[in-house]
Amino acid sequence: MQSTTYTAAALAERFGLSLRGDGDAVVESVATLAGAGPRQLSFLSNPRYRSQLADSTAGVVVVRGEDAGGLERTLLVARDPYVAFAKIAALFDPVPAANPGVHPSAVVDGSAVVDPGAEIGPLACVGARSRIGPGAIVGPGCVIGEDCTIGAGSRLVARVTLVRRVRLGERVLVHPGAVLGADGFGLAMDAGRWIKVPQQGGVVVGDDCEIGANTTIDRGAIEDTVLGEDVRLDNQIQIAHNVRIGAHTAMAGCVAVAGSTTIGRYCLIGGAAGIVGHISICDRVTITAMALVTASIDAPGEYSSGTPLMDNRSWRRSAARFRQLDALARQVQALGKEKT
Amino acid sequence: MQSTTYTAAALAERFGLSLRGDGDAVVESVATLAGAGPRQLSFLSNPRYRSQLADSTAGVVVVRGEDAGGLERTLLVARDPYVAFAKIAALFDPVPAANPGVHPSAVVDGSAVVDPGAEIGPLACVGARSRIGPGAIVGPGCVIGEDCTIGAGSRLVARVTLVRRVRLGERVLVHPGAVLGADGFGLAMDAGRWIKVPQQGGVVVGDDCEIGANTTIDRGAIEDTVLGEDVRLDNQIQIAHNVRIGAHTAMAGCVAVAGSTTIGRYCLIGGAAGIVGHISICDRVTITAMALVTASIDAPGEYSSGTPLMDNRSWRRSAARFRQLDALARQVQALGKEKT
Amino acid sequence: MQSTTYTAAALAERFGLSLRGDGDAVVESVATLAGAGPRQLSFLSNPRYRSQLADSTAGVVVVRGEDAGGLERTLLVARDPYVAFAKIAALFDPVPAANPGVHPSAVVDGSAVVDPGAEIGPLACVGARSRIGPGAIVGPGCVIGEDCTIGAGSRLVARVTLVRRVRLGERVLVHPGAVLGADGFGLAMDAGRWIKVPQQGGVVVGDDCEIGANTTIDRGAIEDTVLGEDVRLDNQIQIAHNVRIGAHTAMAGCVAVAGSTTIGRYCLIGGAAGIVGHISICDRVTITAMALVTASIDAPGEYSSGTPLMDNRSWRRSAARFRQLDALARQVQALGKEKT
Incomplete structure (x- = not known):
């Protein structure tokens, strides 16, 4: 072409x-x-x-x-x-420009405001009080819920969902299947049953961010879930409510970040890594693939967890010894003492 | 508002x-x-x-x-x-009530039964013989396949798929991108090629369950995949065919449960944990984040696997020693014997 | 029925x-x-x-x-x-045959070619220059982008997205929420900001493949991402750009494969396993659940990583000792030497 x-x-x-x-x-x-x-x-x-x-x-x-x-x-x-x-x-692969207008098969709420320079694709849906900026593209099959904002030049490729109170900056690119602004997972146990904690915050995504296919970013419980500018998320990442991610941080596929954690700027998070909730990670931290971060990190550098790949028979022996590791260490201590 | x-x-x-x-x-x-x-x-x-x-x-x-x-x-x-x-x-954040009626852009099969008090949103699709109960909301872009039932007051927020033979109880909340009732992953190797094992069961979801964004729950091979009442699943969880989850159990994001496993009541499964197939976990078990459960658990309590996060250089040394752990333990045994 | x-x-x-x-x-x-x-x-x-x-x-x-x-x-x-x-x-569970024709609610680009024996379901969308083969089914809510090909007898169950340049062979089955052909995650850091590396390749899927619900397969950066024939992928798997998977390989749910990795034929990849980028895995390799593959594998067999599940208190002791493993091994070496 x-x-x-x-x-x-x-x-x-x-x-x-x-x-x-x-x-x-x-x-x-x-x-x-x-x-x-x-x-x-x-x-x-x-x-x-x-x-x-x-x-x-x-x-x-x-x-x-x-x-x-x-x-x-x-x-x-x-x-x-x-x-x-x-x-x-x-x-040789120019970014597609908006083809302004609303496709006749799209459904746009009467209270939504679509810029005349925006494109609303076939079978898309725009909800009450949402605003679509100039040059923005809402691709086929996208669902934009209530009270969302899509900045100038942003592009939702296809079948993206913005649930409620999601505010995208300019030139944000969101790939198919991503869900932004779903309820955070807030529960309280009351007399043997879960009750739902209302999720009244939103999601704020800075300029020039990219959100991968089937990635999910929940909206905040009270305040917002926030991505700084130029954050790059690969596919199938889960960002829980009230997470804050600093500018220029990139995450490979399948990372999971639990609620209320803050991640710094220029971090690199390896594929399928996990980060628990309510911690803080400083700028310029690298986490290797499938590592689990269970406490705050306050020094830049590269961090890892896990064990190396082994043939299954050898691994079974090492794994069995892992169970006994504390006893083994005590035995070595005792041997050291006896010797002296 | x-x-x-x-x-x-x-x-x-x-x-x-x-x-x-x-x-x-x-x-x-x-x-x-x-x-x-x-x-x-x-x-x-x-x-x-x-x-x-x-x-x-x-x-x-x-x-x-x-x-x-x-x-x-x-x-x-x-x-x-x-x-x-x-x-x-x-x-201050009331649950949205159904706005009864079928949106003109929705496509409803002639054999489906939609309660007059149910809401079928824009660009939704309801398949043959499915039944939507009073006060239920099928949000924009949802696809309900054949032979599904949605109980009174349940809500599919947007772009949810119920594939076939999915029966939701009352007041069930399903977030965008969730897929319930897809074929279980049943394969048999026959003369060097996979053949597909038909998946003839369904999915049964109890009252008051919540299913997160982009979570998947496959339908059973022969019998059903079953969630008890008040089960709470976060985003991007994978529940394989014929899993059974007891009432009031909650799972954080990105958990994976393999086929035919039974999980008890009041369990708490940490984020990105894995549970292999064909095992049984009793009531009131807690699994920490990213742990892998490889055998049945028959005592309540908290269980873990994995190694702690370390700076990458130190971790490389520990990881290299993990490979040698069996040899190390044998050496300590030998030292202990020689000493005596 | x-x-x-x-x-x-x-x-x-x-x-x-x-x-x-x-x-x-x-x-x-x-x-x-x-x-x-x-x-x-x-x-x-x-x-x-x-x-x-x-x-x-x-x-x-x-x-x-x-x-x-x-x-x-x-x-x-x-x-x-x-x-x-x-x-x-x-x-007793026959594969549904195509009900030929284009549903009136579907949106098909004028330059797309739909075989008269193909079925385009309600609220589906077919983009420019895409071709749908005889007996193929594009289910409700699917979005087919530009320059895609769907082979004879293939079936996209519902709400599947083929983004761009995706070529499916014959009898391919794709479950809801799967996204094929999204941009690979290609980034280069330039003066403190990420710039996007255009993704000009496609995705090629061989005959008789099955792709699970919410699985993502990115298109290649320059050349294609390729699945051989009869590859079977469960739900929520992430296949990055330029991965190549050999015929008859099967992967359980939630596996993540990073970019440019080649996987052989007849491999079995356990649930939630991770495979890093730019490596090569030979034929007939089995990876156990949640293992991480960090280097090429050139011998068939079964491979594992991780530690066994333990009660949390015992695990904390083993995990603490894992940090000290190198020091422990040196101490044992020293004890061995002193003894002689």
């Missing part, structure tokens, strides 16, 4: 890269080193793929300065080839 | 609390201790917030008797302030 | 089983051993249920030859009773 092409020289100038080789080389799309042909651009960022560079038939390759030496081919030299590649690739 | 107000004295009487201070104090909404103003009510339940009580400008505070001493302010004294708060907060 | 019945003799002949007892015994449905009546068929596969066989009032039971001895009842003897049962049960 794309027919726009760029020369290597034009790309170098547009993104401030230094060109080596044939500035007239034409790029019509991007590809992997292994898959690229002469009219495609590729990149080398991860050193493990360096061996592919020699064999690649890519017309243009984005590389670091130290990887450029001795290569007889057209190169764009970048400080960070992955960043440069991302920007170049975006030329 | 709410304009109803209550005096402290009226709340005391309504909920059987004992009043101290100004019975005429007017409450128009609820708030946190830190955020409440003079026309708001707050509560103190978790002792860690006691220090906020002195500074709070809340007009009325719900407290335990032992926290009430020496305070010159309007108090409602409760045995369980959180329960009392939940009941008071509900006055 | 089903009224077809079969005699034991007819079933024996149809599926190549050997009959003992009354060939005229009529079967009108299937049931568990404990629940079956005289006009129902049941099976014994798992030896733990053998004791139920004597008491069962089932009219016909499918058993292995070694379990058939000395039983005065009607039996169908099979090499694999579970496989035979699955095939028999399917007679």
